[in-house]
Amino acid sequence: MATPKLQKAILQPDVQSTDVTLITNHPVPTAKPSSTEHLIRVHTTAITNGELLWEKNFPIPAEFSATKVMVPCNDVAGTVLSAPESSPFQPGTEVYARSNYYRTGCAREYSILLTEEMAKRPQRLTWAESATVPMSAETAWQALFVQAGLEPKPGSAKGKRIFITAASGSVGTWLVQLSKWIGAEVIGTCGSSSVEWVKSLKADTVLDYTKTNVKEWASVEDNKVDLAIDCFGGKSLEDAWWVVKDGATLISIYQPPEQKKPAGVKGNITNFFFIMESKGDQLQKITELIDSGFGKIALDSSFPLDHFQEAFAKVKSGKAKGKVVIDLGVV
Known part of the structure; x- marks a missing residue:
């Protein structure tokens, strides 16, 4: 035709x-x-x-x-x-x-x-x-495996703790699942109506931001993380600063983290903002994962x-x- x-x-x-x-x-x-x-x-x-x-x-x-x-x-x-x-x-x-x-x-x-x-x-x-x-999965892939430098291999991040804001969103959904795929312990934030969805993605801890004071939660040293990825900006990004441990990394896909750095945060925290790029070779790897049965x-x-x-x-x-x-x- x-x-x-x-x-x-x-x-x-x-x-x-x-x-x-x-x-x-x-x-x-x-x-x-x-x-x-x-x-x-x-x-x-x-x-x-x-x-x-x-x-x-x-x-x-x-x-x-x-x-x-x-x-x-x-x-x-x-x-x-x-x-x-x-x-x-x-x-x-x-x-x-x-x-x-x-x-x-x-x-x-x-x-x-x-x-x-x-x-x-x-x-x-x-x-x-x-x-x-494409956009959601590629953004998550690049945050973890390009920007944070983790290895895209099952179990490669065993022992790491990763904190994800807006974990129920389109990018957050992929971040949770890919982080679990590489063996990390995952903490995700979301609203009340999305808690069960994020749990279904196998997040280890789900924080309802309407009921949990993230700063207070992060004041417990064992709750600190090695990597935080913010998908929402604003108050969510501000909260993420309290969660990362000294020497850890904070990445935002929404805005430069320094714009929301709260007074009183201490430690050497690597932080940056990035915008995803369309990369067909990365998307092909995601295709292979999905066709193997991976992912919601x-x-x-x-x-x-x-x-x-x-x-x-x-x-x-x-x-x-x-x-x-x-x-x-x-x-």
């Missing part, structure tokens, strides 16, 4: 507003010759909380904004339609990825992905589940394309338990 010239796409017409609309005359992109670009038929794409505010708050460089169309959603699962001859992802391959935010997003029927950001999607998962994985997937709900407004509203409500996915209706 021939690829059409025009397609349906969700568009954010004004970056100063979080309103989105559905258009039917968005051009189908063409993969550039002599590049690593692939044309993908999008099956599902996942919404990232807050992404409709990114361009307003963090404008992308002019050289990228000139070619980017404000189509949201960068977590995607789909089928390759065209590929470079040398690509390991030839037409018909089922793939998933976190596409670069500097490019037009994937809330459209056809999109472009690069060799270096793709992996074969897990066959154990549905299309909707697949779209929830945090999928809240899936909406057909025509119900996109409900999908974005669910994310905005703050009541989603996991990722919200848009299904492009490929049969």
Whole structure:
């Protein structure tokens, strides 16, 4: 079946507003010759909380904004339609990825992905589940195995204690599970309604931040940890400072930890903020783990394309338990 010239796409017409609309005359992109670009038929794409505010708050460089169309959603699962001859992802391959935010997003029927950001999607998962994985799992992988320097090998962190804020969130879910996979003792924080979920991920200790004073909890020396990873910023990040022992490491995926360092914290604590990068080779390792039976997937709900407004509203409500996915209706 021939690829059409025009397609349906969700568009954010004004970056100063979080309103989105559905258009039917968005051009189908063409993969550039002599590049690593692939044309993908999008099956599902996942919404990232807050992404409709990114361009307003963090404008992308002019050289990228000139070619980017404000189509949201960068977590995607789909089928390759065209590929470079040398690509390991030839037409018909089922793939998933976190596409670069500097490019037009994937809330459209056809999109472009690069060799270096793709992996074969897990066959154990549905299309909707697949779209929830890339950004969340890659962020967790990089926090543990790149930024913290731990070894991605079962049992490699035995004897280590890892503290994770917002452990019930999309990234936190993967941090808990990967930390347990490498043998660490895991302490996770979450709200009351998520305690059972985090327990189901095999966290050793779950702290309900609405009922536990984390600073007081951390005043017991045996509760201190070797590594803390913050996924939420603000008060959660401030609390994390009290938990790390002298000589330990504090990482945030939300904001630079020094911005929330409370007065009175002592000791030599390595701390930094990082932003994940799309790395297909890391995502492929995650695929292999998932297909071996590893991991619970945090999928809240899936909406057909025509119900996109409900999908974005669910994310905005703050009541989603996991990722919200848009299904492009490929049969």
